[in-house]
Every structure is written in C-alpha cells, then in structure tokens.
Amino acid sequence: MGFPPAAYQPRPGSVLDVDRAFYGRLAGGGRDLVEEFVVPIRSGRAWPVPAGHLCRLVITPAGPQVGDLNIWNRHNPRERLWAARTRQLQSAHVSTYDRLWSNLPYLRPLVTITNDTLASYGVDADGGRVHDLLGSRCDPYVNRMLSDEDFDFHCHSNLVRAVLPFGLTEFDVHDVLNVFQCTGLNEEDKYFMKPSPARPGDFFEFFAELDLLCALSTCPGGDLSIPLWGPDARDPLEVCRPIAVEVYRPDEELLSGWQPPKSPRYQGMHGLRSES
Template sequence: MASTAAAYQSDEGGPLDVDRAFYDRVAAGPREPVERFTVPIRSGRAWEVPAGHLCRLVTVDGPQVADLNVWNRHDPRERLWASRTRQLQRAHVSVYDRLWSTLPFLRPLLTVTADTLASYGRDAEGGRVHDLLGTRCDPYVNRMLTGEDFDFHCHSNLVRAVLPYGLTEFDVHDVLNVFQCTGLNEDDQYFMKDCPARPGDHFEFFAEIDLLCAISTCPGGDLSVPMWGPGSDVDPVEFCHPVGVEVHRADPALLTDWAPPEPAAYRGMHGMAFPLAPGGRS
C-alpha cells in the first residue's frame, strides 16, 4: 500500500518546524493596541501589519466568512502562495501553521497564533474551517453561471480595497478563507457549509515580515444560502455580518531572539548562464 505520509517534510529542527513555545509566549504575552476597525458587510479593506505585530480577525456579531490576501508591504510581487502552503502546512490551517510566500522568496509571511474554532476539527461530512482549498468568489464566474453582474463578490471587494496602495486586480490572488467551513465530497468536488463562527470568535496571526493585508466580507455571509444552483434565488444579505480587525504590537521583550525570515537561499539561476556581451565579454 502506498504511503499517505506528507510529501513535503524536513528533519527535526528543520525549516518546517515551528518554535511553538515562542508563539505561545507571544500570543499570551503583553501587547499594545495599534489599530482597530470594522469591515462592513459586502465590502473590503486593506491595512498594514508591521513585522513583530499580531493581527486578529473577529466575527463581531455573527458568523461571517472573510477572504484574506497577504503581500510583502515593500514588494507586492511577494504574496501568499496558497497552493504551496497547502503542501507545506495543510489545506485548512490553524495554530502554528504558516502562510508561505511565492517564488523566488518562499518564506513564512505569518504564523497563526490563535484560533477559537480550532476545536471544530473535522465534521461528519469532512468539513473543516479556515481553508486554502478554494478561492474568492468573483463576478466573472458569477456572470458565467447566472448571466448576471454583481460588483460585490470578494474579488471585486479586494480589488477596491488595494487601490489606495497602488495595487490592481492583477495583484489580487488566491485567498485564505477565514471562518469558512469547506471540504471535498465523494466526487472530489469542493463544497461549502454554514460558517460555525459565533460572535467573538477570532483568528489571529503573527506577522513575520512587514505585511499588507486585505479582507473581503463575503457577500454570501455565513454561506447558509447557496450562492449558485438550487436555492440561490434567495439573497443572503440578512446572513451577512461585519468582521473586526485588530492590530497589536507584541511585547518587544518577547522578540529578542526572533528575526524576520530571510528569502529562499537558492541562487542557482535555474541552470542558465549569463549571455555573452558583444565582443565575447560576459
């Protein structure tokens, strides 16, 4: 029988190991509030999280899915790589998991430090929360499936959110679906279930580098009403809720032995050599 062990592994103490005691101390230690705001329903917002800070997403007054994008604040070419994170971590993330960045950077952007839905585990249908399996809803698929235009899908919300930072639609990328319950059915197809979050539930992470983050409060709300197919003729607006965002500065005394991770060490040029200049000079 073929092994079902994780394909991507490192030796003990290697790059995939996490110093859990450190993140436990940071999560439980003193912190200084830096910023707090609420993202209204069916909208989006972007904000900065400096390295060494904690960011918490909160279901303010009811269950709500939030689609999260993450970039290097100083170079948006470095951003969340959802598919590699699925391989290096898992398809549904929780405490001590990391979100990894795209090539050629390949380093942790953030580490999850708190998750009040961690105990949800896997339900009878195989659903789990905080997924990297799917991506954001968008007006292009919506038009294809329904023949109608709608400008407040998560992709559009994220596009509007990042414009003040000089980013465009081309910078919006595959998301972490925070608070969303998903899985794969018997036919290996993606499914979504009602969001299990309740008022006050939260998902928190530690910024490993200076980050630009953005979320969309999904127009599907808690996803108790189908967005497409049978039953989707009901507008789920009454099941939509805002999401709170908090940014905290971790106690500097707890960070004395921590440093932002360096970009990937590979410098092999993919087996290519620099072309010769005219006259044979390199």
C-alpha cells in the same frame, strides 16, 4: 486504512519546525492595541501590519461571517501569499502554529498563526474543516458564467477596491485564505461549502513575520448558510455580517531573539548558462 505520508517532508531544524514556545508566549503575552476597525458587510479594506505585530480577525456580536484574506509584502507586492504551496507545506485548512507562505522566488513565511478559537472544530461528519486554502475568492466573472447576472460585490471585487489606495490593482489580487469558512471535498472530489460554525467573539490571529499589507473581504455569501448558486440560490443579504480587525504590538521582551525570515539560499541559475 492508513493514508500515504505527506509528500513534502522537511529536514529536522528547518524553518517548518515552528518554535511553539515562542509563538505560545506571543499568543498569551502582554500587548498594546494600536489599531482597530470593522469591515462592513459586502465590502473590503486593506491595512498595513508592521513586522513583529499581531493581527486578529474577530467575529462581531452580529454573528458568523466568512472573510477572504489577501497578504502582500508591504514593500514588494510581488511577494504575496501562495495558497497552493501553503497547502502542501502546511495543510489545506490551517490553524495555530501553521504558517502562510509567499510565492517564488521568495518562499518564506509571511505570517505564523498564533491563536484560533475554532481550532477544536476539527473534522465534521461531512469532512468539513475551517479556515481553508482549498477554494479561492468568489468573483464576478464566474458569477456571470454561472448565473448570467452581474454583481459587483464579490470578494474579488471587494479586494480590488480595497487595495487601490495602496497602488495595487486587480492583477495584484490573488488566491485567498478563507477565514471562518467551513469547506471540504465531496464524494465527487468537488469543493463544498457549509455554514460557518463561528460564533460572536471567535477570532483568528496571526503574527506578521514581515512588514505586510493585508486585505479582507466580507464575503457577499455571509455565513454561507444560503447557496449563492444552484436551484436553491437566493440573495443571502440577511446572513451578511461585519468582521472586526485588531492590530496589536506585543511587549518588546516577547520578541527577544526573533528575526524576519529569509528566503531559501538557492544558488543556481535554473540550468541557464551565460555564453562568454
């Protein structure tokens, strides 16, 4: 049985038509490493990524680990990743050549994914896929509700601590991209999570379309092979591992013709009219 077509259908030549040749050259072209660090287990870190640079999240030799990624416009944190609209414009699980979009009234690509070593994972027998926008970050509030216990190192809290040095607060932390995470919807249309299929050396790379502030939490669930909640839940500390981050400056000639994206030129006033 066939499926209905996607609801959001772009016109030819829109910003949704990604120049694959350009991003393919970026993915395989020359570059210089300008920053690298490792995010330890059950922690978070925020870092700037200048426009026109590449950022790579890497599974370390320690093994698979899920990461929760937040993104903001570096100069205007009101503009940030909009997971819901990205699901509609791209898909619920993203990979190479997909874009991560910002919220209204900005609505433009923050990043374009240039490389994903898990792209071939596809859809598994349970309907699971990787790099999801279906779920959000784990947080201490829902943990208290489900377990009647306090825990300070959920992804929401890790991200809160990470962004404080940049003048942001808990109110700026938003829905995430779950990198290296395998998820789907079960027969009850409920969200499920599976163990991460990532292996040492796997990476997820994106190109910064604007000056960005990124923040990553290494999930306290580790590779998600041990349930966080439910009758089989226990502390998954043994499957928690770090994630490495690398920032690259592409060779200048690879950026020829590229410009940061602009917001849609909506000219209206949302139906409001001023009284003269």
